[in-house]
Amino acid sequence: MKILVTGGLGFIGSHTVVELQNEGFEVVIIDDLSNSSMDVLEGITAITGVKPHFEQLDLKDRSKVEDFFATHKDIAGIIHFAASKAVGESVQNPLKYYENNINTLVYILKELGKLQQQNFIFSSSCTVYGQADELPITENAPVKPAESPYGNTKQIGEEIIRDTCKVNPELKGIALRYFNPIGAHPTAEIGELPKGVPQNLVPFITQTAMGLREQLSVFGDDYPTEDGTCVRDYIHVVDLAKAHVVALQRLLQGKNKSNYEVFNLGTGKGSSVLEAIQSFEKVSGQQLNYKIADRRAGDVIAAYADTDKANDVLGWRTELTLDDAMASAWKWEQKIRRK
Numbered sequence: 001m002k003i004l005v006t007g008g009l010g011f012i013g014s015h016t017v018v019e020l021q022n023e024g025f026e027v028v029i030i031d032d033l034s035n036s037s038m039d040v041l042e043g044i045t046a047i048t049g050v051k052p053h054f055e056q057l058d059l060k061d062r063s064k065v066e067d068f069f070a071t072h073k074d075i076a077g078i079i080h081f082a083a084s085k086a087v088g089e090s091v092q093n094p095l096k097y098y099e100n101n102i103n104t105l106v107y108i109l110k111e112l113g114k115l116q117q118q119n120f121i122f123s124s125s126c127t128v129y130g131q132a133d134e135l136p137i138t139e140n141a142p143v144k145p146a147e148s149p150y151g152n153t154k155q156i157g158e159e160i161i162r163d164t165c166k167v168n169p170e171l172k173g174i175a176l177r178y179f180n181p182i183g184a185h186p187t188a189e190i191g192e193l194p195k196g197v198p199q200n201l202v203p204f205i206t207q208t209a210m211g212l213r214e215q216l217s218v219f220g221d222d223y224p225t226e227d228g229t230c231v232r233d234y235i236h237v238v239d240l241a242k243a244h245v246v247a248l249q250r251l252l253q254g255k256n257k258s259n260y261e262v263f264n265l266g267t268g269k270g271s272s273v274l275e276a277i278q279s280f281e282k283v284s285g286q287q288l289n290y291k292i293a294d295r296r297a298g299d300v301i302a303a304y305a306d307t308d309k310a311n312d313v314l315g316w317r318t319e320l321t322l323d324d325a326m327a328s329a330w331k332w333e334q335k336i337r338r339k
């Protein structure tokens, strides 16, 4: 069965392509290479021994999207990762985010509506919850006004899919709300490749340990948490990738309870920034050079998932730990810096 993965050379996309191939799916990747490289395609092939079909395509070009689908009418499902995802950049350049994350979704859904099989998995984010009133966070937690245009594009994206599923019973959609994806494939053939100065915690940790960054700044230790630093649900990217395959199979096998479903994907465990640092130091055997700095605007105090629905309805649960993820991130950082 042929599955289209947009953004399939990205961080989560590439790991999902590996898991799809492990399950015997034929994978077609579309990526515009704006935030990835052809090395990732080599990495996927090195892991599975099967080179996915790849087409470099800018999904903002509607006619090119139409041409692509005209030659791939046998697509059985789409996993849609392609989007810009830097929170800070989205604040500075909102129209780039609305054009790249929303227009492209509309074009893809229009083409999907013409296919025999209309199965759609959407890459969403726990960022839609903002600072949730109750922890752990369930899928019924209210979606709050977005703190950034990036977060808003995820909220709007979910609403577009929900509304389209309402009027098209043939279309089956699942939105997967990720908590904090971290780590890399255990083979160190693929992993996270942040461009420029990493905004996210774990790549900043590994680059600091590698000597690429002088020192990690911990953004605030005066939060109302156990050790004063923010709490997040750090999920290993391989566990996250496997969840996409389970969600896709749910739709292919008609196990969905309605034609639009939402699942939180996390470990269910919250870890503070200092606990994440301690985990890294333990698995790497290295002291990390960090200091306590001012809070970062827009950070929520704490967010971690209630995993009951993912475990009991979707039938998926995480198997890997924070230490596993940190060890894989460190192995990956060492691998890419050796080149």
Ligand code: WQD
Pocket: 085, 087, 125, 126, 127, 179, 180, 181, 199, 200, 201, 202, 204, 216, 217, 218, 219, 220, 230, 231, 232, 273, 296, 299
């Ligand atoms: C985690 C914690 C920081 C860097 C964002 C997006 C979310 C998703 C994942 C795309 C926070 C602290 C970080 C640093 C630090 N992105 N930190 N020093 O902000 O929870 O989520 O990335 O889908 O949508 O919102 O992740 O890794 O940036 O931060 O102290 O140099 O680490 O304050 O508490 P975040 P993060």
